[in-house]
Structure formats: structure tokens, C-alpha cells
Amino acid sequence: MPITLHYCTSSHHPYATAICELIETAAKQRGTGIAKREPEYIKTKMANRNAVIALDGDQLAGFCYIEIWENKKYVANSGLIVHWDYRGQGLAKKIKAKAFELSKKKYPEAKLFGITTSLPVMKINSDLGYKPVTFSELTQDETFWKGCHSCPNYDILSRNNRSNCLCTGMLYDPKKPNTQSEEKKKQNLETFYRWVRLKKQSFLKVIKPSKQTES
Helix, strand or coil, X not given: CCCEEEXXXXXXXXXHHHHXXXXXXXXXXXXXXXXXXXXXXXXXXXXXXXXXXXXXXXXXXXXXXXXXXXXXCEEEEEEEEECHHHCCCCHHHHHHHHHHHHHHHHCCCCEEEEEECCHHHHHHHHHHCCEEECHHHCCCCHHHHHCCCCCCCHHHHHHCCCCCCCCEEEEECCCCXXXXXXXHHHHHHHHHHHHHHHHHHHHHHHHHHHHHHHC
């Protein structure tokens, strides 16, 4: 049976717990920070038609939802996840693209942004027109940043006064479309990837000695 993508409604509430468990398991497997979600929060996103779900029949294949900040000035596509049985098929890109289109349709004036440690997600975002930015260009809504409290890397964010972390910020501004050629985009993305890897390496060098000292 082919995988189908749907804009969520309250009829998808039964999948909320499985989605939260999938997000948490993926975080543990990757050893990187993903802020924890609760089923009731996911259900609210579904009921408000601010989420996308991928289904293989009745089986959960993937998910993503929309968050709105600063009175619709900023919008984030969050919680992007694909069940491990369906990875390697380009499903994450399809889900993100559908959430991206939903975001632009419902909030055409909003700047779309995200923070992530995943290079594949950065590639997907770049293909959609996102650009890497500093955290200062993202929403400053305290509620958004409180969502990072459950992330294991939150101490890094705190030590840097919320200016830097293992996550990388990316932004799509509908008023400033990316008009660069595909070749130029590819070159810039490769340079960006190198910068991300160096940033992570520098952070990990700082983290490792501190953990050894504590033990």
C-alpha cells in the first residue's frame, strides 16, 4: 500500500502517543538533542490543522507540525520524524515540503524558521529556500526557547547566552527569496556543512573534558 500524506485533523489523535515515543526514541538513538513533546500538545496541533502525517494504511510512517510565534510573525515546522521502517525513501523531504506549503498557505507573511542538528534536514531546508542564520534572527519568544529545556544540550545554549548551540538556525523569508543559481546554492551549502561540522567539533571538545572532570 502506498504511503499517503495528510493534513491532520482531530481524527488523527490516536497517533499522538506513538509520535511522541518515536521522537524520543530517535533522539536517544542519535545521541543528539530533540526537545520532548507531550501527546496532548500534538493533539492540539492536529485539531488546529497545523500538522502533517504520513500513513502506510493505518501505520504511522512520519509526522511534522507547525508552531506559530510572535503573533504570526514567525512560523516553525517542528517535530519532523520518520519511522525507521520508512527511512531512506525520501519521505522526510516529502513531509517537510507538505508542511512548508501548508505554512505558506496559512501564514503567507510569516518568516519560516527552524533549528536542527541534522545535516539531512539542513539539506531539505536549503532546497526549500531556507538560509542559515544566527539565533538573533529567529523568534525571541521566550516560550519557544523554553522548549529547549528538555534537550540534553540545553546547558550549551545557556552558557552561550542563547546565541549559539549544537543546533543551527535556518530561515525562509518570503520577502527575500533565494534567487541564486543551483550551482551557487550547492557551493554555499557545502561551505555551510563544513562550518557546521567544525562548530560541532569545537563544542564537543569543550563538553568532553567537563564531563570527565565531573565523573
